[in-house]
Amino acid sequence: MKGGTQMTNGLKAFGKRIGLFFTHFSQGDIITKASYFVMGLGQFLRGQWVKGAAYLGVQLIFIYYMLVSGISSILGLRTLGTKLQERVWSEERGIFVVQAGDNSMLMLLFGVAAIFVVLAFVMVYWMSVSGSYQNQMTLEAGKKPLNFRQEIDVYLNEKYHITVLTLPVFLTFLFTIVPLVFMILLAFTNFDRFHQPPGNLFTWVGFENFTAALWKDPLKSKTFIDLLIWTLIWAVFATVLNYIFGMVLAIMINKKGIKLKKFWRTIFVITIAVPQFVSLMLMSQLLADQGTLNVILQEMNLIDKFLPFLSDPTMAKITVIVVNLWVGVPYSMLITSGILMNIPTDLYESAKIDGANAWVQFWKITLPYMLFVTGPYLITQFIGNINNFNVIYLLTRGGPLSLEYFQAGKTDLLVTWLYKLTVNEQNYSLASTIGIFIFMLSAFFSLIVFNKTASTQKEDDFQ
Amino acid sequence: MMKSMKARAKAGNALIYAILSGLSFIWLLPIVWLIMSSFRKEPGAYTAYIIPKEFTLDNYTRLFTETTLFNYPRWFMNTLIVAIFSCIISTVIVLLTSYALSRLRFKMRKPMMNIALVLGMFPGFMSMIAIYHILKAFGLTQSLFALVLVYSGGAALGYYISKGFFDTIPKAIDESAMLDGASKNTIFWKITLPLSKPIVVYTILMAFIGPWVDFIFVSVIMKDNYQNYTVALGLFQMLSRENIYQYFTRFAAGAVLIAIPITILFIYMQKYYVSGITGGSVKG
Incomplete structure (x- = not known):
């Protein structure tokens, strides 16, 4: 709901700006009107030389960019390339030489980049024309537009957020948003290892990857559905078990009369601090078919044959959940112990007077309070577990492999499958499709949280 | 009455100490194994013991x-x-x-x-x-x-x-x-x-x-x-x-x-x- 109203508000604001764009033009004087065509004129002619020159510079660079490559980049998006790489007989050298064709990947990349450049330019353009109109208003009111010095002061005070956020926003566009748009678009192409640039072209295929993953391609859709179910099972178990065991551990350590609290806590914290790739690779050695645990058990004559901790599908699934307890319980212990200490003690005192034992106290006071306070944390954990790459990949690498699956193993989550599809299989289009499905999954669960909790809206009350 | 309650609390705490020690053992075991292996002279990944037979800084x-x-x-x-x-x-x-x-x-x-x-x-x-x-x-x-x-x-x-x-x-x-x-x-x-x-x-x-x-x-x-x-x-x-x-x-x-x-x-x-x-x- 909230997102919906925000969207309509955004659209309204956008529509209002378009309206202003034309009213400013009709109400503007000759300089303002001219600055609609030559950017920066409205600043330059009214005493803001630096700003005006900067706007003009932006416009010139933009026009140059569009003429040299921008326009062709955007047009290239329609086909993603038509000319295949060829081997042509070279008369003068007497050999076949490779003549470069279109590179679909680069065309898509530059096309996306060009669209973002255009959007950025439109924004700067809007700033320049509305600024020019404002200058006109200021002059008509008998004041002078800010000079460069004053302008800087404004950016260090009233508009400080712009100064501070420019770099982060720019980098986020460059390293998160543009790549994501690129990847989302890849999901609508046939970019796999048979359509690999520069040797081959790839092109748009619409929703083919989505339908293939959902039902059309039996192998892929079986893999997708099975891994989706396993991902959800895994995420539920990993989250709930870690949370409960972590809380029980925290309650034990925090119990009155238990000494050396700090000592116990530190022991468990140490295991968090050891880098996960170290501890998990260690675990995978420990639990391998010929691994230390099996060797020890065999020497003690407890078992005749090795136990397939990581090589039997069902057992491997149980193993990863158990090992994940080893990884995750200390975290939830740390998180919950702070909150446990915050539970008002009078709640317990009055419960004791009513004759409630420890068990009842836990179910009636501790757990409801904890769930109330850590609800958002739990959902974040759940989403984190949907995307839990490390535990699965480093422990089993997704194995045991299965022929029923398309390039995946029995313990693969959707994310590790995505990783394998790109790194081993170069099936970028299917990988992007899976990525979009994972996004929808996370978004679905996040929406539930943000509708239920009000904590984000209340932040102002605490300052 | 008071005495028996105290005794029960003591027994409860002893149980908790036992559980905590057991858990600490499980949690520290892989780390101890890692540290021990780093000082182990014998090669190989899979050994049937945790404390090395010969220590080395090699x-x-x-x-x-x-x-x-x-x-x-x-x-x-x-x-x-x-x-x-x-x-x-x-x-x-x-x-x-x-x-x-x-x-x-x-x-x-x-x-x-x-x-x-x-x-x-x-x-x-x-x-x-x-x-x-x-x-x-x-x-x-x-x-x-x-x-x-x-x-x-x-x-x-x-x-x-x-x-x-x-x-x-x-x-x-x-x-x-x-x-x-x-x-x-x-x-x-x-x-x-x-x-x-x-x-x-x-x-x-x-x-x-x-x-x-x-x-x-x-x-x-x-x-x-x-x-x-x-x-x-x-x-x-x-x-x-x-x-x-x-x-x-x-x-x-x-x-x-x-x-x-x-x-x-x-x-x-x-x-x-x-x-x-x-x-x-x-x-x-």
């Missing part, structure tokens, strides 16, 4: 002397360089972003936070693959520079924890400074930052640790360029099927060497870590 010295196949010193320096640069860049970005989103009020604030939320729901290395192609288009892949960009480029999205800290600084301080004529820039540098030393330290350390423990991003970026591997990826190679018998003990030594400083840093930082994660929800 595994540590050979990490630094035998560098033809696995160049540990080089990987260590690579990681250090990448960690220092990405730490500087991402600390600046994180602090700027979280300050703006916490202390300043502007029209785009809420939308920006929502966008950050949505972006965070895409699996991290989905954009990673695209970044790989972008870097390739610029001929930058398999370089340490690319790695620095990758680790610090997306830093702004990890603003939550330090924003939570900035949120706790009373607004009245800012307001009284503003009455004295201080600009927001002055307030940020002269008031907010000095008050936020813990979170600055936390941000710096977290950004510094990142490259030491990451495995996924570096494996996508570096592919087969052994010379530019970081420690994590390098150590991973030691456990491949052909190498594990000969190199397992050396892997253990290399892992211990990076685990020690990280462990110390983490124990030192745990309280910031906890308050950062629970901060937002406790207030709800």
Whole structure:
């Protein structure tokens, strides 16, 4: 709901700006009107030389960019390339030489980049024309537009957020948003290892990857559905078990009369601090078919044959959940112990007077309070577990492999499958499709949280 | 009556001590095994015992002397360089972003936070693959520079924890400074930052640790360029099927060497870590 109203508000604001764009033009004087065509004129002619020159510079660079490559980049998006790489007989050298064709990947990349450049330019353009109109208003009111010095002061005070956020926003566009748009678009192409640039072209295929993953391609859709179910099972178990065991551990350590609290806590914290790739690779050695645990058990004559901790599908699934307890319980212990200490003690005192034992106290006071306070944390954990790459990949690498699956193993989550599809299989289009499905999954669960909790809206009350 | 209750409490505590000791044993066992293996003289990955038959420091010295196949010193320096640069860049970005989103009020604030939320729901290395192609288009892949960009480029999205800290600084301080004529820039540098030393330290350390423990991003970026591997990826190679018998003990030594400083840093930082994660929800 909230997102919906925000969207309509955004659209309204956008529509209002378009309206202003034309009213400013009709109400503007000759300089303002001219600055609609030559950017920066409205600043330059009214005493803001630096700003005006900067706007003009932006416009010139933009026009140059569009003429040299921008326009062709955007047009290239329609086909993603038509000319295949060829081997042509070279008369003068007497050999076949490779003549470069279109590179679909680069065309898509530059096309996306060009669209973002255009959007950025439109924004700067809007700033320049509305600024020019404002200058006109200021002059008509008998004041002078800010000079460069004053302008800087404004950016260090009233508009400080712009100064501070420019770099982060720019980098986020460059390293998160543009790549994501690129990847989302890849999901609508046939970019796999048979359509690999520069040797081959790839092109748009619409929703083919989505339908293939959902039902059309039996192998892929079986893999997708099975891994989706396993991902959800895994995420539920990993989250709930870690949370409960972590809380029980925290309650034990925090119990009155238990000494050396700090000592116990530190022991468990140490295991968090050891880098996960170290501890998990260690675990995978420990639990391998010929691994230390099996060797020890065999020497003690407890078992005749090795136990397939990581090589039997069902057992491997149980193993990863158990090992994940080893990884995750200390975290939830740390998180919950702070909150446990915050539970008002009078709640317990009055419960004791009513004759409630420890068990009842836990179910009636501790757990409801904890769930109330850590609800958002739990959902974040759940989403984190949907995307839990490390535990699965480093422990089993997704194995045991299965022929029923398309390039995946029995313990693969959707994310590790995505990783394998790109790194081993170069099936970028299917990988992007899976990525979009994972996004929808996370978004679905996040929406539930943000509708239920009000904590984000209340932040102002605490300052 | 009182006596029996006391006795029961004592028995309960004894049980808890027993459970805690048992759990501690399970939790510490892999770590003890790692440390012991790093001092083990006998080669091989799978032994039927945990305490080595013969102790040696060879595994540590050979990490630094035998560098033809696995160049540990080089990987260590690579990681250090990448960690220092990405730490500087991402600390600046994180602090700027979280300050703006916490202390300043502007029209785009809420939308920006929502966008950050949505972006965070895409699996991290989905954009990673695209970044790989972008870097390739610029001929930058398999370089340490690319790695620095990758680790610090997306830093702004990890603003939550330090924003939570900035949120706790009373607004009245800012307001009284503003009455004295201080600009927001002055307030940020002269008031907010000095008050936020813990979170600055936390941000710096977290950004510094990142490259030491990451495995996924570096494996996508570096592919087969052994010379530019970081420690994590390098150590991973030691456990491949052909190498594990000969190199397992050396892997253990290399892992211990990076685990020690990280462990110390983490124990030192745990309280910031906890308050950062629970901060937002406790207030709800």
